Amino acid sequence: MKCNRVQELLEEYARGELPGRESSIIKLHLETCSSCREHYVFLKKYLEEVEAMPEYRAPDNFIESLTTRIHETNRGFSFSKIFDFLFLPWKIKLPIEAAALLVTGIIVITIYYPVIDNHNIQKDDTGTIYHVTENMKTKAPAISAPAEKAERKADKPQPVTIQLALLVHPEKQETLDQYSSSSSNARMSAPAKRRAAAADMEEESLAGEKEQTVSPGNVISDIKAMVYRLEGKVLHTQVNEDTGHTDLHVSIPSHRANEFIRDLSTRGTLKDTPVMPVHEKPAEIIFKITIK
């Protein structure tokens, strides 16, 4: 056995706590190793002195001082107290708090998410689009969260629908002539094909109007040509048999909506003349024009 191992066991040997076999090995080693023997002698003396030392006693006023200290420590505001109260013991409080936080988050998102979305729409159009269909406002909160999410995933901005009433009358004939000449000078830029076709249709329409009296039918084809020129789409046309009015549904890119309304007002009298803000969202605006 090496000396350092012997010295590790010497204390137990000196106390008589070592098993017989190891004890006899140590005894044998001590007979031959003076260094370990010296260490053993020291150890015995050292342990004797230590055992003879008195037990120290706490001061007489220890309990009183401790009581005062505990009251002082636990009185008043303390971050460590709050921390202990909130988080200790970790194993119990942290999972509960995490679960509570998660549930609260889900509830808040569930309640406020559609409102926030609706609010954004209103904010975009405040003061300008007063014709935003009511069903847009009322429908939004009714949409369930999963359906809302699905719509968002599809990343399709909701179109804004504007209802207009266009009253056609003969006095607009001159304006139409002017518009015809100005539109013939309209720039023929890209997308060339589409615009050229739109311009041709418009010219044809206006030429027809010159020869004929202004009628709802002429105005409809005129408006369609205008829609194509503005890179919009004609969605559908519907004639109301009861009233005889024609409803024209068209979709116009939002940044050209004002131009469309302005041009539209040259074709007749608009009941309301909304001014559209030029913005990117929504990408398109659907106009429902009732032509009387």
Place this chain on the structure above:
Amino acid sequence: MYQLGEDDHLIKAYLEGDENAFSSLVVRHMDKVFSICYRYTGNHDDASDCAQDIFVKVYNNLHTFRFKSAFSTWLYRIVVNSCKNYVSKSSFRSWNTSLSLSASGDATVCYADIADSKGAPDAAFEKKEIQHLVMQAVQKLPGDMKMLIILRDFENRSYEEITGITGMKMGTIKSRISRARIRLKEMLKEDLLDEM
């Protein structure tokens, strides 16, 4: 299976609202705790302060005690950590300010019993002097070694208990204690070995 002891019953009583049970718990352990603190810090006032810190921690954390081990093991764990923290926090006062045997009032407190020991006053004084030298030598040990020596040699804790208290492996504890004793021998051999 761990058997509930008197400490555990006191703890349960305290947790059920009996404040006196905590006082009883303190009374049962305060001398041991103070003794370790005194041997570790080497100063009566520091030992008292440190021991009070320990019992404040016990008071505030007793609800986390799970009755899976002996209360004394749990308490000693707090004692070990608190002593180390206390010494490192207080930019430590050197050992020789504390155990200056002849001048300090602390020493009178600590060694008062020795004056009553049997034998001549000279022999008693000599014994007291040697014990003081031993304490001084222990004070010079590095923190971990000092605490291990205190637990094993002064508090007579078994190696298994020390393992539970410190969280160290048995082999590490034994080798550190052995190295600590070699250091003590280097410091004390003139005083202890010459005497023989």
